[in-house]
Amino acid sequence: MPKPIARTPRRSNSAVHAYPDLKLLDRFADEQVIRRVLPNGLTLLIKPDSRAPIASVQVWVKTGSIHESTDLGAGLSHYLEHMLFKGTRAPRPRSARQISEQVQTHGGTINAYTTFDRTVYYIDLPGEHAPLALDILSGMVLRPSLDKTEAEKERDVILREIAMGEDDPDQRLAQALFSTAFRQHPYAHPIIGHRELFAAVTHERLLHYYRTRYVPANMVVIVAGDVVPGEIESLVAQHFGTAAPQPLAPVYVPAEPPQLAPRHWEEYADVELTRAGIAWAIPGLAHADTPALNLLALLLGGGDSSILWQSIREKKGLVHSIDTTSWNPGSNGLFYIAYTCDAAKREPAIAAILAELERVKRKPPSPAQLRKAIRQLVVGEINTRKTVSGQASRLGAAEVVVGDLAFSQSYFARLAALRPADIQQAAARYLVAQSSSTVSLNPKSARADEASAGLAAAPKRAQKSRAKSAVANAAPQPFQSLTLSNGARLLLRPDHSLPNVHLRLCGLGGGLYEPADRRGATSLLATLLTKDTQRNTAAQVAQRIEEVGGSFYPMSGNNAFGLALEVLPGDLPLAHQLLADAILRPAFLQSTLKQERAAQIAALQDDNDNPVSFGLRQLRRHFFGAHPLAIGPNGEEHALARITTHDLAELHARLTSPANLVFVATGDFEPRAMEKAARKLLGQIPDGSTAPAAPPFTGPSKAxxxxxxxxxxxxxxxxxxxxxxxxxxxxxxxxxxxxxxxxxxxxxxxxxxxxxxxxxxxxxxxxxxxxxxxxxxxxxxxxxxxxxxxxxxxxxxxxxxxxxxxxxxxxxxxxxxxxxxxxxxxxxxxxxxxxxxxxxxxxxxxxxxxxxxxxxxxxxxxxxxxxxxxxxxxxxxxxxxxx
Known part of the structure; x- marks a missing residue:
């Protein structure tokens, strides 16, 4: 590990004078955070904040993909995250549906995420319902059902998630970066797991991983917001403290050996732009050089005024976007410069980037540049405290990732002690060729261009990963456009490069087609079309699409509405059935209308708390007057309150007239089969008239x-x-x-x-x-x-x-x-x-x-x-x- 270049952390008067923005953080120096360790080893953090009647209750389990030991790369941590939502055991058993329903009924939201080093479960809800959140989360992490049948079903969902993730070029490039930059450290493996390793996971191995890692001493409960600390301590002792203490076996995490030579990875795929980047190995978060590297990242690529943005993008025009990240959450990290560009400009762009880095190594940044970067960091630190969820997450990172709740103060003290020369030295020490990893994902056409220009072929590793069938390598075709006899339009664009199909049915809608006293009805209609049908309840619809790893969601705006489904090719029959039921057999239940109308009104109310959103709503009213665009797509509270199921059924009949609809299919499908299914659906829709009824608009009557x-x-x-x-x-x-x-x-x-x-x-x-x-x-x-x-x-x-x-x-x-x-x-x-x-x-x-x-x-x-x-x-x- 290189010796640190930063000096002893302290914030002197001269530092405050040089960086006056640091004084903005003084108000947080004495903020109240209660930390308790229960007899069974569980850690509790409480951060009271009564600015809003909201609380965030989070459980951080100190286990992630790097802790999977002999199952490294199997995605056990992510698998467990999914499974813990499937239900809990006695003494307070809850089904998966009961968990979600109870949270929603009490005005909350529940979610979770898995990273390399932790798994986090959280509920955000009104502060008075924090006891419910503690009850639910304790059951999930300490008494999950982990049913074998549910585990088998969820395995299929995650396998589909792995496959569908390949549709994201950025995700593909990110995994390529980690597998290139890390050879021994577990960061090389995807958090979700490798398909083959995950598919081989047994229920017994999943249970063993849970029992060894989900122990009280490996958990941190965090409660931030409008709560009474004493009550929270008592409730945590009641719900979490009764769990028996258990030993926590250490997990061997191999260190990444020093990189001695540059590494390269490139691939050619069905993408239209090149995505590329170069990364260097750097030390972890606690290292003394981290503040200098973080400032260097901001100076180089932190916004439109940064060095690389201005030079490489604005002046030279070599990239469409470029940014820099100093990523160092644990013992190892990466300093990464990422950019997108036209394929022909990839090599000139990387050459220009390296030239700029050499200039930084020769000349330190100016004091003004440092002040700007430190201000960005100060603002970011302040922003973590805007919400109770952000505050809880900040405490979790300090406790779990760093192991020091006061890390923020010492970190900014180290920032204040930095000189311009320290930034220059950090660049010279770490951004060197021998520790670099260069990756790129390029359009297939670029490979032919490079070959004709006599450039070197891609590495064998990349060539191997591109070995696919002729069908998979076929270039996507333009949209095939058909107009049916009833006026409906059909657009098909086969693309066999990835096992993914997206269906979308859209039509004109919005304010122009709504009664003047029912603004927002189109948005409600689109939402309800994804809910209850004559064949399935809303819960059943959600279950059917989610169990195959697909998605089904509405869209609505000022001018249009629609439905979208995304599935794997083998699940197209289900997608067609769900879409047909939604359009031909919607139920429009009063109970669902009431629930979704409340959610839409809540969204409007939330907008009113944002001055820009609130002002825009007022501006539209003044500007458009009687024209429908005076009201946004979500309508207004008083109008939404009037909307009935009859109104939605009537609007549905008008907007789903065939001549108003466009059916689009993109992805991995057989065109003739897709056309047949689309014709069957569109041919069953009754004819009707979709005519707007709105006054013309000529602009404001006067200034x-x-x-x-x-x-x-x-x-x-x-x-x-x-x-x-x-x-x-x-x-x-x-x-x-x-x-x-x-x-x-x-x-x-x-x-x-x-x-x-x-x-x-x-x-x-x-x-x-x-x-x-x-x-x-x-x-x-x-x-x-x-x-x-x-x-x-x-x-x-x-x-x-x-x-x-x-x-x-x-x-x-x-x-x-x-x-x-x-x-x-x-x-x-x-x-x-x-x-x-x-x-x-x-x-x-x-x-x-x-x-x-x-x-x-x-x-x-x-x-x-x-x-x-x-x-x-x-x-x-x-x-x-x-x-």
């Missing part, structure tokens, strides 16, 4: 300014203008215009935030409709500075109207938009959604080339004309939301 108040610390300003609908050609100009005004590299942000310090955030956005749209700006500022921010927004609009947008600005906007569009079409679900919406909006289903051409055709003159036509003072509406 206006509104002021409202809300209990908050910041002020938020909005400025809105009419904009072209999604069906107009000028929509693509608005795409570029929105990009121009947004992001940390925009002129608006640079002046308002960086130069004048008038706002915390400032950007533009849109509310987009099929017949009308709104282009708006918003910014968060200090009370008293609202008018100054609005003047700067208007000045930026005037600059664009004068034609002062530079060629470089316009080129950057186009590059970002085109890359973002392409990156958004890499999975079957994304392709299906985009194709469906494009078809509904009378655009090409395959629109990648069309979109790129339309964006490329936008000129500076068109931006100027857009500003003069749409962003005029005579049709401007302002809203100021102040404390």
């Amino acid at each position: 206006a300014a509104f002021k409202e108040t809300q209990p908050q610390a910041q002020a938020v300003v909005f400025e809105a203008y009419p904009a072209p609908s999604i069906r107009e050609d000028a929509f693509f100009v608005s795409e570029v215009m929105d990009e121009l005004f947004s992001g940390m590299s925009s002129r608006l942000f640079e002046r308002v935030r960086e130069k004048l310090a008038l706002a915390y955030y400032v950007r533009s956005s849109r509310v987009i409709g099929t017949d009308a749209s709104m282009f708006y700006f918003y910014a968060g500022t200090e009370p008293g500075k609202e008018a100054a921010v609005l003047r700067e927004i208007q000045a930026e609009i005037a600059r664009v109207a004068r034609g002062a947008v530079t060629s470089a600005e316009l080129a950057r906007c186009k590059t970002r938009l085109k890359a973002g569009h392409r990156m958004g079409l890499q999975t079957n679900s994304q392709r299906a959604l985009q194709a469906a919406l494009n078809t509904l909006y009378d655009r090409p289903a395959d629109d990648t080339e069309d979109y790129a051409q339309r964006i490329d055709s936008v000129t500076r003159a068109e931006l100027s004309a857009f500003a003069k036509k749409y962003l005029r003072p005579t049709q401007r509406l302002q809203l100021t939301l102040s404390p």
